Amino acid sequence: MTETPVTGAEPTRPATRTHCPYCSLQCGMTVSRIGRAGITTGAWDEFPVNEGALCRKGWTAGELRGHRERLTTPLVRDRATGELRSADWDEALDLVAARIRAIQDDHGRDAVAVFGGGGLTNEKAYQLGKFARVALGTSQIDYNGRWCMSSAASAGNQALGIDRGLPFPLADIEQTDLVILVGSNLAETMPPAARHLDRLRERGGKVVVIDPRLTSTAERADLFLQPVPGTDLALALGVLHLLDARGLVDEEYVAVRTTGFEEARRGAAAWWPERVERVTGVGTDELRALVDLLAGASAAMVLTARGAEQHAQGTATVLGWINVALALGLPGAPYSGYGCLTGQGNGQGGREHGQKADQLPGYRMIDDPAARAHVAGVWGVDADSLPGKGRSAYELLDALGTEDGPKALLVHGSNIVVSAPRASHVTERLDSLDLLVVCDLVMSETAAIADVVLPVTEWAEETGTMTNLEGRVILRRRAVSPPAGVRSDLEVVAGLAERLDAPIGFSTDPEEIFAELGRASAGGKADYSGITYDRIEAEAGVFWPCPAAPEGLAAHPGTPRMFADSFAHADGRARFVVPEFVGAAEEPDATYPVHLTTGRVLGQYQSGAQTRRIRSLPDEGAFVELHPMLAHRIGAHDGEPVVVRTRRGEMKAPARVVTTIRPDTVFVPFHWVGANRLTNDALDPSSRMPEFKVCAAEVTR
Incomplete structure (x- = not known):
């Protein structure tokens, strides 16, 4: 390169x-x-x-790079000793292919499943989806991005007709008058982005943060609202109620550019401020202060993140805040709109091109005959040979090893043992498999229980594209060669496909794969067909959709800003969708009297498999953040161990006594084993997102 x-x-x-x-x-x-x-x-x-x-x-x-724990040779579990031993690549891939054949011969194609990751490049995500459906012939593929922004994706598709995290460049934040961050700790989860908030405030703009914790981001806020976990939707309904009551709805915009407002208006009518206060704990004066800020802003943005989305009502919550944005006429207006702050590196692109159980490349739906025909034509296979819709991420894991569930799982770019909700149960399901294959850089907690571990390249050792939170497709260039004995996920997929006698070949060249991805995505919602590696480098990234230009015409410029003229529904209008607040799937009671919520810390990332191995990053280990009032009630002291229990498990960690959290709530970071043993696997009915962000808990010394 x-x-x-x-x-x-x-x-x-x-x-x-x-x-x-x-x-x-x-x-x-x-x-x-x-x-x-x-x-x-x-x-x-x-x-x-x-x-x-x-x-x-x-x-x-x-x-x-060069870390002593870096994996550089395939490992195979010895059936006699139960230990992992070194193997060469041919032995490892031959073994995996033979066992896949045997399992599928005995139990059918869907007996083998694939679990991908939101950190994989677009090329890997595309090839993994193609491999599952063509080489394996299985419908059982999903990825950990289902646990990232799937609720925002579901809401965006319903309301706006399309799912793109931010429909405008991130830097537009600096030019708006008001930003409302719902469930986002931007300053710790993506610190370089926080400068946009600082520049906005330097211009005289305002920042509102809605979070159960007074975070580093909330410290930058002009208004901080601290609701009970799981009540963000009630807050949104209260805001819409006051906007309507005060005559602040943009009636012309609503009439010309949307449908369904009257139903949404009636749905919000019952959410007067006093009721909102009883449900959320946010005072009526604070609610009115937020509406005052909206009333005085000529441009505004509403941005949601995992704190609002990782709930069994995550989709409904996002729809509630999109309704607020639509009522004010924000989407499509200059420096205004609704957006989702995507978490994982390729959480956006990872689901656009085939890793999700229900999607094909270009954000096409797998049950759409036209979509199947188009993609099958690009792949050179019969559309009828493609399997249908599979299980969502958690449902897939929950079914592993069961009578009608998969008996084998191939894992790429995910540390399931740490990151899955109700993690102890999921680990039991992984242990029940006939075959678990994990591709990773290091011996993650999931790799440690695998039957076969395949060492793969890290980011600096490979070339490929990613799609960032703005919908900007960018290019990671290979900077160094991988260590001897290490292969890319693309080579793993190609090697297995060949051994499984796949009807088509699988390239290992990322630029060639990206060009094919473009053809497969052409005409879809996420159209990359006009994007090339050369364009990405020349333009510092290209925003999708970017269709290929007809011959003789200028190249499509890409789409940095969406919705200026129309939305992505057939009639060009956005939809008000009426959400009904029902609260968390699990409320506190006498046995489990407090709310548990989870999240990130500045120095770690996701399951911590990589960042916990970097010496320069602080690895403080898990902790339990709780308010002094709660600490006093249970006799806990700062730095001393406490035990957190839920209906699914328990963990022990040092207490961190702070005044920045609600007295009825405890917080545990999820980068270490433990937090997700506690979390609830209740699923959003639309997005199938688990309820990571709230459950009932007990805390004791």
Whole structure:
């Protein structure tokens, strides 16, 4: 791969412009080689998303290269001893293929499942979906991105006709008058983005943060609302009620650009401020202060994140806040609108091109005959040979090893043992499998229980595209060669497909795969057909949709901003969808009297499989954050261990006594084993998102 010299790099080793391996900002950075095996990261000042800024995770991302725990040879579990032993690649892939054949011969095609990840490149996500449906012939594929922004995706599709996290560039935040962050701790989860909030406030704009905890982001807020976990929808209904009561609805916009407002108006009519206060704990004066800010803003944005979305009512909650934005005429207006702050690095692109159980490339639905015909034509297979819709992520894991569930699972880019809700139960299901294959960089908690572990490349050792939270398709360039013995996920997929006698070949060249992805996505909602590697590099990323231009016409410019003229429904109008508040799936009671919520900390990322191994990042371990009033009631002291119990399990960790959390709530970060043993596996009926963000708990010394 071509390496681009960058000013300030080591004089003898040119740096490569690439992107951070972590969150959905996909910050631009440079990577330089040091010594025989090491790499170091530097600033790429010209990349517009982060302008050279990186968080501590980005600055230290190179430290995993050459780490003593890096996997560099395939491992196979010895059936006699139960231990993992080294194997060569042919032995490992031959074994996996033979056992897949045997399992499918005995139990059918759907007896083998695939579980992907929101950190995989678009090329890997595309090939994984193609591999599942063509080489394996299974409908059983989903990915951990189902647990990221699927509720926002479901709501966006219902209300706006399309799912793109932000329908405008992130930098537009600086130019609006008011930003409402619902369930987002932007300053800790994606720190370089927080500068947009600071610049907004320097211009005189306002920031509202809605969160059960007074976070680093909330400390930047002009107005901070601290609702009971799981009540964000009631708050949105209360806001819509007051907007209507005060005559603040943009009636012309609603009449011309939307449908369904009268039903939404009637649904919000019962949510007067006093009722909202009783349900949410947010005072009537605070609710009115929020509406006052909306009334005084000529431009405003409503942005949701996991705190609002990871609920059994996550889709309904997002719909409630989209209704607020539509009532004010925000979507499509300059520096205004609704958006979702995607979490995982490729949470957006990862689901657009085939990793989800119900989707084909281009955000086509797998049960649509026209979509099946188009994609099958690109792949060179019969449309009737493609399987139908499979199980969603948690439902897939819950079915593992059961009589009619998969007997084998191939895992790419996910540490399920740590990240799944009701994790102890999911681990039992993984243990019940006839075959568990895990592709990873290190011995994650999931790899440790696998039958076969395949060592794969890390971000700096491979080329591929990602789609960031803005819908900007960016290019990670390979900066260094992988260690001897390590292969890419693309090579794993191709090797298995060949051994399984797949009817078509599987390329391992990422640029060739991306070109095919473009053809497969052409005409779909997420149309990448006009995007090439050269365009991405020349334009610092290209926003989808970007269809290929007819011959002789200028290239499509991409779509940085959506909805200016119409929405993605057939009639061009947005939909008000009436959400009904029912609350959390599990409310506190005498046995479990407090709310438990989970989230991230600044120094770690996702399941921590990579970041916990980087020395420069603080690995404080799990902790339990609780209010002094609750600590006093149970006799707990700061730094001393407490036990948190739910109906699904328990964990023990040091107490962190703070005044920044609600007295009826405890917080546990999910980067370490433990937190997700407690979380609730109740699912959103639309998105199938588990209720990570709230359940009933007991805390004792």
